[in-house]
Amino acid sequence: MxxxxxxxxxxxxxxxxxxxxxxxxxxxxxxxxxxxxxxxxxxxxxxxxxxxxxxxxxxxxxxxxxxxxxxxxxxxxxxxCRVMHDLQGNLTKQPYGKENQAIWSVSxxxxxxxxxxxxxxxxxxxxxxxxxxxxxxxxxxxxxxxxxxxxxxxxxxxxxxxxxxxxxxxxxxxxxxxxxxxxxxxEYMPQSYIELTIAANKDGSHKLEKNALHIWPRKAFMLIALPNTDGSFTCTLFLNHEGELSFESLNSREKVTGFFEDNFADALPLLDNPVDDFMQKSASPLxxxxxxxxxxxxxxxxxxxxxxxxxxxxxxxxxxxxxxxxxxxxxxxxxxxxxxxxxxxxxxxxxxxxxxxxxxxxxxFVEMSDLSGDSDFLLRKKIESEFNRMYPQLWVPLYSMVTFSPHLPYSSALAIGEIQKEIMDEIMQLDNIHQEWQAPHVYQLLHKLVLEKLEK
Amino acid sequence: MxxxxxxxxxxxxxxxxxxxxxxxxxxxxxxxxxxxxxxxxxxxxxxxxxxxxxxxxxxxxxxxxxxxxxxxxxxxxxxxCRVMHDLQGNLTKQPYGKENQAIWSVSxxxxxxxxxxxxxxxxxxxxxxxxxxxxxxxxxxxxxxxxxxxxxxxxxxxxxxxxxxxxxxxxxxxxxxxxxxxxxxxEYMPQSYIELTIAANKDGSHKLEKNALHIWPRKAFMLIALPNTDGSFTCTLFLNHEGELSFESLNSREKVTGFFEDNFADALPLLDNPVDDFMQKSASPLxxxxxxxxxxxxxxxxxxxxxxxxxxxxxxxxxxxxxxxxxxxxxxxxxxxxxxxxxxxxxxxxxxxxxxxxxxxxxxFVEMSDLSGDSDFLLRKKIESEFNRMYPQLWVPLYSMVTFSPHLPYSSALAIGEIQKEIMDEIMQLDNIHQEWQAPHVYQLLHKLVLEKLEK
Missing domain, CATH: 3.50.50.60 (FAD/NAD(P)-binding domain)
Structure with a gap:
């Protein structure tokens, strides 16, 4: 009725x-x-x-x-793009999608x-x-x-x-x-988070590249920064709630200062009083x-x-x-x-x-905090991206399916992504893949595997 | 402290x-x-x-x-043993373990x-x-x-x-x-349950084989019966809570009677007023x-x-x-x-x-309600049991690890069981396995796979 x-x-x-x-x-x-x-x-x-x-x-x-x-x-x-900051302050850029594809920072x-x-x-x-x-x-x-x-x-x-x-x-x-x-x-994640801030320059410009999401991937923890229109960045520190290196264990100004110096040396001078923020804010759960x-x-x-x-x-x-x-x-x-x-x-x-x-x-989390600094992972992304350029109908990277394919259900993206991972696992087993990743046989095999596993 | x-x-x-x-x-x-x-x-x-x-x-x-x-x-x-009752009332016995190994019915x-x-x-x-x-x-x-x-x-x-x-x-x-x-x-399971009863014979004896757990496996639902010392059996009917054939859809005496007649013809005359019980009892969740x-x-x-x-x-x-x-x-x-x-x-x-x-x-649930009536499943059990007889140290069936190996942690039983399943999947792919399951090459391959996958 x-x-x-x-x-x-x-x-x-x-x-x-x-x-x-x-x-x-x-x-x-x-x-x-x-x-x-x-x-x-x-x-x-x-x-x-x-x-x-x-x-x-x-x-x-x-x-x-x-x-x-x-x-x-x-x-x-x-x-x-993502801009990855390594321990030495070296930057690696990774576009999120094709040219002009972006994710948008909003407050x-x-x-x-x-x-x-x-x-x-x-x-x-x-x-x-x-x-x-x-x-x-x-x-x-x-x-x-x-x-x-x-x-x-x-x-x-x-x-x-x-x-x-x-x-x-x-x-x-x-x-x-x-x-x-x-x-x-x-379900609680092992990580919690606090927000930190990078203020604008005096002229209102951004202290880091504006049109990027910045990541300091450190495996068990990470810092990220997203730009605001006023020239500042809102940063988020994700860190284990408890355990060896955690919000719980970093319980003194000395330990926290050392933590930032050791892990985020290039960000430390840009952040507004991160040690005070860390000591004063209670971490939010995920x-x-x-x-x-x-x-x-x-x-x-x-x-x-x-x-x-x-x-x-x-x-x-x-x-x-x-x-x-x-x-x-x-x-x-x-x-x-x-x-x-x-x-x-x-x-x-x-x-x-x-x-x-x-x-x-x-x-x-693993991809952002760990793999994004890993050479195997970066090579996978390059091969996927090259294959996507050659056969845009046959291969859309998982990130793009989730982010830039709004008519594709998330559940399909997940399922296709799992088959893509199987295929890429096989490709990464090829001899000398780090040297020969641009060779034709890599993409011939990829093409064959896609037709076998994905297009059925 | x-x-x-x-x-x-x-x-x-x-x-x-x-x-x-x-x-x-x-x-x-x-x-x-x-x-x-x-x-x-x-x-x-x-x-x-x-x-x-x-x-x-x-x-x-x-x-x-x-x-x-x-x-x-x-x-x-x-x-x-399990005694499986099929739709025609035919019985299949399956021992739970070795001779003298039993599970014990208690109220x-x-x-x-x-x-x-x-x-x-x-x-x-x-x-x-x-x-x-x-x-x-x-x-x-x-x-x-x-x-x-x-x-x-x-x-x-x-x-x-x-x-x-x-x-x-x-x-x-x-x-x-x-x-x-x-x-x-x-997490709620799709099935709920009610208890039913098979009374003792007038002389106090059991109406079904006493030293067995009886199962009427019907895929999406099942009936089981466990013996009591007074000669009765306590039966449990597991059935979907809602949907096409369910506690919800079976909402009249006629439908319930038909359901028992169609699915549990051999049990129906033994059960004490199952239709009344079904109509009166509210099903308990799992x-x-x-x-x-x-x-x-x-x-x-x-x-x-x-x-x-x-x-x-x-x-x-x-x-x-x-x-x-x-x-x-x-x-x-x-x-x-x-x-x-x-x-x-x-x-x-x-x-x-x-x-x-x-x-x-x-x-x-799937094993009890579905597979236990399946010929592939029964053959797997026979091959496992035979291999276990030949090499008792190399292969203990999952059911026995869980039930009869009280010093083996459940988590180890689960992990070993998953590898055993992979191995048996491969064995079941052999040509003519239903005819040749007793042939030596089956057990030679099983032995090789066990050494490769389980004993590392």
């Missing part, structure tokens, strides 16, 4: 909640967007609490679907504020800040919020989306209050969250990090959340606003892709 | 909590054993809520360590009651029924219980073990109350639980299902919990009652083995 859906509640006004609200409003729904925190446009709340974001093609495609891409792009910086707070302003401009959207979700009825989608003045507000709608992030309250209430068979996992189902009673759905929290090593967290919105938006048209069908199709299509990008992101 | 441990609390008086208490008391500790339910010796509480248990060598070894094996064995029935309530009585007989143990754990301080191991009269009891001890099962309250409090980075997963760490602040530890809940398809849930107890008991001696060391070693040794048996048990 088709239900009449008119009013939709979105819990969580992060980038995903805001974009989802805009899409739903443009589809004709009355949307109430609730956020527990204060309006970040009035009080800075993100400092030290988030990782700079890399927006890439999946994110752009979703923004484009509702005409928001151009205004966001005005505040974004294209990064065309978490900046894009969020822009999207909230765009949502507020929609006549069908009401935004409510400082409203804490306290109760949720999963049969009726009615909800209760507590305001900053401790008022209790009852809210009724026809559907509710939890876009409330990795530690989603909507998800927790579903686990506590419903009799659904909810499978769930929360978690993976899996949950199933994403939809309860066809009344409540999860979207974005609430449905699939991942680690930041593929730069896909927000892109994946935006893609959830784009697909949902397409399904609204496809199923002519029949929400039972829309929600079932949304879950069936997105769950395997959420799982796939969680897995890809987890694996990518 | 070594702490003086004298008093230990055990939360949960299931088989694992009771055995653990006995071991700790025999090591000289004062033990308080708390249980939220009523004393099952006074009121039957298990009906329809548990699966009959198969005690095997790991369980026996643990019981033996504190001299409890003989009294338990008096009420246990050895099962020397969940029977073994639990025996162990509680044995615990009560220890002067250092106090057992407290109908005490609900409500609070737990993870820094001091002090706890608060609510009694059936709604009294609040504060209890202090030096250590606390959560032996409170798959839905452990101790574990939930650790997740809620501590700042530990606790990774956790709860879950896997992973958690890490198992030890918080060296004050609180998890053991048994609280640390590693698994599905029943390898008959190892209780055996694994008993093995946790045995290993802990050995570590008390090894580390001379230094509990910081004992708990660290316990967690390091048992966590990988918990993970391994959870995985093995999950995979075994």
């Amino acid at each position: 088709e239900k009449q859906v008119k009013n939709i509640t979105v819990a969580g006004a992060g980038p995903v909640g805001a974009l989802l609200s805009v899409m739903l409003a443009k589809q004709g729904y009355k949307v109430d967007l609730f956020e527990s925190r204060v309006d970040s446009r009035k009080a800075s709340i993100y400092q030290g609490k988030s990782i700079n974001l890399a927006l890439s093609d999946r994110g752009w495609l979703a923004l484009q679907a509702v005409g928001l891409d151009e205004s966001i792009r005005e505040h974004a910086i294209p990064m065309y 978490r707070s900046g894009i969020n504020e822009q999207l909230i302003s765009l949502a507020e401009a929609e006549p069908l959207i009401d935004v409510h800040f400082e409203h804490h979700l306290t109760q949720l009825d999963f049969d009726s989608a009615s909800s209760v919020f507590s305001t900053k003045d401790k008022e209790t507000k009852h809210h009724q709608s026809d559907l509710l989306f939890g876009a409330d992030g990795a530690f989603s309250k909507v998800r927790r209430l579903a686990q506590e209050l419903t009799k659904e068979r909810i499978s769930y996992s929360l 978690c993976l969250v899996h949950i199933y189902p994403w939809v309860v009673n066809n009344k409540v759905g999860l979207i974005g990090d609430a449905a699939h929290a991942m680690v930041p090593f593929y730069g896909q967290g927000m892109n994946c959340g935006f893609e959830d919105c784009r697909i949902l938006n397409e399904l609204i048209d496809e199923h002519a606003h029949n929400w039972d069908h829309i929600l079932a199709a949304y879950q069936a299509e997105r769950k395997p892709n959420g799982d796939a990008i969680i897995e890809l992101a987890k694996r990518n | 070594e702490k003086q441990v004298k008093n230990i609390t055990v939360a949960g008086a299931g088989p694992v909590g009771a055995l653990l208490s006995v071991m700790l008391a025999k090591q000289g500790y004062k033990v308080d054993l708390f249980e939220s339910r009523v004393d099952s010796r006074k009121a039957s509480i298990y009906q329809g809520k548990s699966i009959n248990l198969a005690l095997s060598d790991r369980g026996w070894l643990a019981l033996q360590a504190v001299g409890l094996d003989e009294s338990i064995r008096e009420h246990a029935i050895p099962m020397y 969940r309530s029977g073994i639990n009651e025996q162990l509680i009585s044995l615990a009560e007989a220890e002067p250092l143990i106090d057992v407290h029924f109908e005490h609900h754990l409500t609070q737990l301080d993870f820094d001091s191991a002090s706890s608060v219980f609510s009694t059936k009269d709604k009294e609040t009891k504060h209890h202090q001890s030096d250590l606390l073990f959560g032996a409170d099962g798959a839905f452990s309250k101790v574990r939930r409090l650790a997740q809620e109350l501590t700042k530990e980075r606790i990774s956790y997963s709860l 879950c896997l639980v992973h958690i890490y760490p198992w030890v918080v602040n060296n004050k609180v530890g998890l053991i048994g299902d609280a640390a590693h809940a698994m599905v029943p398809f390898y008959g190892q849930g209780m055996n694994c919990g008993f093995e946790d107890c045995r290993i802990l008991n050995e570590l008390i001696d090894e580390h001379a009652h230094n509990w910081d060391h004992i708990l660290a070693a316990y967690q390091a040794e048992r966590k990988p083995n918990g993970d391994a048996i959870i995985e093995l048990a999950k995979r075994n």
Whole structure:
């Protein structure tokens, strides 16, 4: 029996909640967007609490679907390559894709504020800040919020989306209050992180190459830096939470200073008081969250990090959340606003892709922190890139499938990537591959293996 | 700094909590054993809520360590083989191990009651029924219980073990109350289960072969039956929770009757009102639980299902919990009652083995419900068994490693089993293997592959 859906509640006004609200409003729904925190446009709340974001093609495609891409792009910086900094300060550049392909550095707070302003401009959207979700009825989608003045507000709608992030309250209430068979996992990574800063030069220019993502890969840990429009870089140090060399073990100014001198000698003079920051900030954890189902009673759905929290090593967290919105938006048209069908199709299509990008992101820590300084790894990339140049239809590198092929599902990228790895393992076994990697027989074998294993 | 441990609390008086208490008391500790339910010796509480248990060598070894094996064995029935019932009622026997190797059918309530009585007989143990754990301080191991009269009891001890099962309250409090980075997963299997009964004949004899575990393998679902000492069988029907053929879809007496007639024609006349039971009982879920760490602040530890809940398809849930107890008991001696060391070693040794048996048990559903009726599978078993007869040192079948090799860690059994599978995959590719499986060249190749892959 088709239900009449008119009013939709979105819990969580992060980038995903805001974009989802805009899409739903443009589809004709009355949307109430609730956020527990204060309006970040009035009080800075993100400092030290988030990782700079890399927006890439999946994110752009979703923004484009509702005409928001151009205004966001005005505040974004294209990064065309990784720049690896080794222990001696030598730099190695590695393009992310083909010429002109880039991932885009945006500030978490900046894009969020822009999207909230765009949502507020929609006549069908009401935004409510400082409203804490306290109760949720999963049969009726009615909800209760507590305001900053401790008022209790009852809210009724026809559907509710939890876009409330990795530690989603909507998800927790579903686990506590419903009799659904909810499978769930929360996995802590061994690494935690803190944010550090490289300030702009006095003339407002960047102290490192602007249009690049900088990486100091040190195997068990790493530092990265993403450019901001004001000339600064937001840096993130990923390091084991506990153990021999860790946030826990580096417990004195002397040890921390030595750690930076030994490992990030070229970055140390550029960073703003990294030792103070290290000593004062408490490291944030990195978690993976899996949950199933994403939809309860066809009344409540999860979207974005609430449905699939991942680690930041593929730069896909927000892109994946935006893609959830784009697909949902397409399904609204496809199923002519029949929400039972829309929600079932949304879950069936997105769950395997959420799982796939969680897995890809987890694996990518090793690639970023370890392999990117490894000569075998760099040679693999060169051979792949050369083969891709020769046969662009036959071989798209995994990174490009994830980042620059927004119509290819993450789950397909993962599956194809695994076969590519098998093939490249075989290629790397060839005699003298480091000397002869440009020889024709390498690419003949590659071509043969691709036809055998990938094109069947 | 070594702490003086004298008093230990055990939360949960299931088989694992009771055995653990006995071991700790025999090591000289004062033990308080708390249980939220009523004393099952006074009121039957298990009906329809548990699966009959198969005690095997790991369980026996643990019981033996504190001299409890003989009294338990008096009420246990050895099962020397699987008996598979096909759709036409034809029977196939498959021995579980060598002659005289058996797994032992025990009733969940029977073994639990025996162990509680044995615990009560220890002067250092106090057992407290109908005490609900409500609070737990993870820094001091002090706890608060609510009694059936709604009294609040504060209890202090030096250590606390959560032996409170798959839905452990101790574990939930650790997740809620501590700042530990606790990774956790709860996974529902697609199948749920209900218990059914085959009553004894009027003369008290069994209606099916007594010394066997009976299986009706039907791929997506199955029925099993384990003998009881009173001549009855406890049967368990495993079936998808929802979907085409499921507890949900079989929603009328007609459909359920048809389901039994179509699939369990030979069992139907033996079962006591299976259609009534099916219609009245609500199916119980099957879950896997992973958690890490198992030890918080060296004050609180998890053991048994609280640390590693698994599905029943390898008959190892209780055996694994008993093995946790045995290993802990050995570590008390090894580390001379230094509990910081004992708990660290316990967690390091048992966590990988918990993970391994959870995985093995999950995979075994396919083996029990599907493969055990498959001719390729049966041939594999025959070849393995023959090779094991020729070279008992070189090849112990996976089932025997898990069930009859109590000194081999589960994690080693899993790893060796995977290599054995690779080897057998290669053997099964041989031409005419179904005709020539007894030919010498088969065993020569097997021998060569084992030396290459397993004995390195």
